[in-house]
Amino acid sequence: MNIELPPRRQLPPEIKERMRPTITRARPRGRAWMGAAAAAALVITGGVFLTQSTQQHEPAPFAAVSADLARCREALRDDRWSVVNTLELRARKVLVGIDGRLCELTRTRVTAFDAAGATAVRTPSGLVVGRPPVQARSMTAHQHDPAAPRADWSPPTVITLDLFLVDADPTKPENSTLTMEFDGHQVQLTFGDIPVRGTPQDSYSNDASTAHSANLLDRCLDNAIPKRAAPGFENDWQAGAMTGVPGVLLARNGKGDWGVCEVDDAGSGALTGTIARNPAASGVEVLHRGWVAGTGTFTIAGLAPAGTKVELDLGGGTVLAPPLPITLGSFALQHRFAPAANPPAGAMIKLVNSANEVIYIAPVA
Amino acid sequence: MKIAVQHLADGWTHSVMRLMRERWRGAAGVVDRPTDAALWECGDEAAFAELYDRYAEAVWNHAYRLTASWSTAEDLTSTTFLTAWRRRHEIRLVHDSALPWLFTVAANLARSEFRRSSRFQRLLHRVPPETTERDHADQVASSVDGERRLREVLDAVELLPRAEREAVELVLLGELPIASAAEVLGVAEVSVRARISRARARLRNLIEGQS
Incomplete structure (x- = not known):
């Protein structure tokens, strides 16, 4: 059995540079993100911020990262769970585990979930988490409810090399749409098609x-x-x-x-x-x-x-x-x-x- | 055009592969460059950049053979190296070469991220990261025909049992030596040969059935 294979091509330099992972080249000026090298290097300490926000938001309202890690480990029932990345959006954090599991933290709740089998999922709080197109650098989002067009809004977003977050309104009906734009390219989803993952658990950071x-x-x-x-x-x-x-x-x-x-x-x-x-x-x-x-x-x-x-x-x-x-x-x-x-x-x-x-x-x- | 890839028997493929192998197989036979293992142990961005320079072309071509799309191959190549960076503690060097492991990462990504048919994934991955390379007009027809034939092969490969599919991806599509494929798959060489033999028979039936 002979398999017909196309001949190999010589890699043009411009394509080579286009594909080159960001971690192997100088970061663009004015960008807010840190290299994945730093993210990985600090795994032991529990994770670092690796975010590029598309809108202004206030400084972190949360306590130390170690406390976040402890809350997630408790929710996951895994004392050895390690974090490679931490994203933050509007009073919420998402900790990304080295094993691919994710953990959403709010002040009083923790939701452990995974995105296996899907490129994007949403949590009960309305946070849409997904994997952006390779090397996408910016994104915006828009929610549209055909039954209430005046209630349209553009939720805040965060995009990194590996993940994007959209602070979607969870009260929108399943037939509403979420339109995401990555570097000018639009992707429109029916809200109900995004699978819901995770069950929030109470987790108070203050007195019990x-x-x-x-x-x-x-x-x-x-x-x-x-x-x-x-x-x-x-x-x-x-x-x-x-x-x-x-x-x-x-x-x-x-x-x-x-x-x-x-x-x-x-x-x-x-x-x-x-x-x-x-x-x-x-x-x-x-x-x-x-x-x-x-x-x-x-x-x-x-x-x-x-x-x-x-x-x-x-x-x-x-x-x-x-x-x-x-x-x-x-x-x-x-x-x-x-x-x-x-x-x-x-x-x-x-x-x-x-x-x-x-x-x-x-x-x- | 029909290119016979039977362990690099074809003259054209053989000569090209011989030239490329010297580069792809890492620093094993090159005295003035650090070995893949040495670079991997460095674990820093500069070392990883060197590995990217070494293997980008090989992974890019392999990615095309896994996806039948040059634009998707770009995405897949970039993602393969990003994933390799994130999972560098899991690397299994074969004869001091990272290439077999990179091919395995690319194949896993191709299956999990680029070929699954969920609606959302199709939508999301339809978004090109940047402009993609365009074929010259005089190449378009043969390119389209080549992609169509490659897709037929990939569709058939997709139907193989997992063990055979992995062997095919490394040995037939990736053109790695049997010994390297055996090591990265963690099985004996004879097992890889048996898998390839069975896979060839299945592919023949599948592809003839398609046509």
């Missing part, structure tokens, strides 16, 4: 208690990721005042924006209302106010100057003065009337400053 304010804030921030808040919202947040669980948590970022997170029984909620606030001259700004009928639970939270006290005037000369801690210039009060019922008609809530002046008054009902 889910009611810990830092953990609550982290979970609120995690849950806000798919909500596509303004870029940079995910970073630099501090927990402000909070009620018990369930209840309300306030948080402030480095820019002075305040957010509200309504936390459910399981200690989960999503940070919303991240709007820069300009408190009134009194210093009081109510960001959240709620009354759960039939439970007797009233909640109010917002901004207030230090030394502010609260009074619940139930009428008939009955005035309650529950403690009102001020944290980062914010307060959060939850009061359960006894017996659990609607509050008395005409009940008022008052905030009083240190000079005993009423700076806020409103009906409870």
